[in-house]
Amino acid sequence: MATALKPIGHDERLTIVDHLDELRSRLIVCAVTLGIAFAVCFWQNGTLLDVLNQPLKDSTPTVQHSQGNGRLAQVAAAQAEVQRGFAATARAFAALATAPNLTASQRAAVAAAAAQAASAARALPKTIPPRVPITTGVGEPFTVTLTIAAYFALLFSLPILLYQAYAFVLPAFSPRERRLALPMMLMVPVLFLVGVAFGYFLVLPPAISFLQNFNDTNFDVLIQAKDYYRFSVLALLSTGLVFQLPVGLLALNAVGIVSAHQLRASWRYAIVAIAVIAAIMPGVDPVTTVILMVPLLGLYLLSILLLTIADRRRGSRGDTDAFAFHSDDDFEES
Secondary structure, three states: OOEEEEEEOOOOOOOHHHHHHHHHHHHHHHHHHHHHHHHHHHHHHHHHHHHHHHHHHHHOOOOOOOOOOOOHHHHHHHHHHHHHHHHHHHHHHHHHHHOOOOHHHHHHHHHHHHHHHHHHHOOOOOOOOOOOOOOOOHHHHHHHHHHHHHHHHHHHHHHHHHHHHHHHHHHOOHHHHHHHHHHHHHHHHHHHHHEEEEHHHOOOOHHHHHHOOOOOOOOOOOOHHHHHHHHHHHHHHHHHHHHHHHHHHHHHOOOOOOHHHHHHHOOOHHHHHHHHHHHHHOOOOOOHHHHHHHHHHHHHHHHHHHHHHHHHHHHOOOOOOOOOOOOHHHHOOO
């Protein structure tokens, strides 16, 4: 198990049994990490579900900010009218209670009616209840909660899982190759988390608001929990993966397939490709497509900068392929 805590040196010689033992140890570490993360996420499942439900809640019209003529907006408007009616009734009863020609018992009855109307007006909620997903199966609340806890456990365990994978394949790299692989391995979780955060704060809210409120006068807009969470998780994973664009281009550059000059020369085609990628992402509305295109274009420009630096360093060393073996000794060592 100690081998799972640190990578093996490039010059160490291990048998097949030793490699399998190392792999087993690292898989055990990954399984334990996932188990602990899943237990914590299931313990805090209510908080995690609230996090995923927030974009849906934000799309709920309120009495003060009812948007459009959808059914939820109509409910909010009707609710406001009922509240105003109760308030007016309470004021009318209060005025009637001060009439001079009423007996004491009549005055008390009118005052009680005024108090009851005022209490009913105060009891009405100021806004309609926020949207939450619905469930249609007997065991769906439990199974959906397990699924969401598993997704978040995988997300929180990602750094340790990537480290174990990196430490297992690291001995195959020479010191020169390791200097190139380490920055890319570090970029993967960082870019993925940035992509997930971008998707949650800037992609999901407008996408859900547009899709849920589109043509809502002709539909009773209800959303099943399973479908909503699948859409949300797929959107977040997709944004996290597309943010790996610089890593992918750096890897292609390292093996000599793509260069910075090619990226600069193909920027028109890159814009079209980025637009297509943004269009097929979850959330097919034009607003979400434009929002997604902006960071992708920025990542493409960042990739050009990184590939330019890599090409210059490779040119100063006279290398043609960063991962090529230049002698039989290098091949035998690897």
